[in-house]
Amino acid sequence: GRAEGLIRVWFDGKLLHLDSIRLSRETMTMNRSIFGVGLFLGAVAIRHGFDSGCSTAQLLAINDTDLYHSKLVKFYSRMGFNAVCEVDGSSLRDLSHMLVWGGTGTRMDAN
Numbered sequence: 001g002r003a004e005g006l007i008r009v010w011f012d013g014k015l016l017h018l019d020s021i022r023l024s025r026e027t028m029t030m031n032r033s034i035f036g037v038g039l040f041l042g043a044v045a046i047r048h049g050f051d052s053g054c055s056t057a058q059l060l061a062i063n064d065t066d067l068y069h070s071k072l073v074k075f076y077s078r079m080g081f082n083a084v085c086e087v088d089g090s091s092l093r094d095l096s097h098m099l100v101w102g103g104t105g106t107r108m109d110a111n
Contacts, residue, residue, distance in 0.1 A: 016049030018042070018059040019101075042079070046110075057110045060087065060101035073106050081108040 049057055059081065061072040073083065084107040087097040097107060 014049075014052065014054040016046065016052075016054040016057040018045055018057060055111065057081070059108050060097070060103065061106040061108055062101075062103050063088075063105040064103075069105060073108075076108050079110070081110040083107070084109050 046057055059076065061069060061076055063069040077083075085093075085097075087094050087101065087104050087107055089095070089098060089104055094104075098104065101107075
């Protein structure tokens, strides 16, 4: 698998924008929880952001299905992320989030 994201300089410091964690087909067919591999990839990405001087990490817990979305929000909350807003496409503000993140879900930050 691989983690994708970027580091950008913002008004109050550097931000780690965690875009996606993609697992390979071989990983998905293993008889183990995907959160183990996903946790490792996410931890490596966050460590890279920390080492690069980022003060905040941002992500979108994507809402592909209600069940998976609730698991993602719970998982990231346990990892120290806090919900910032719900992105559901019902407002103009949501449009900017959807263009940046590529979907709907819960925007979350961690410091």
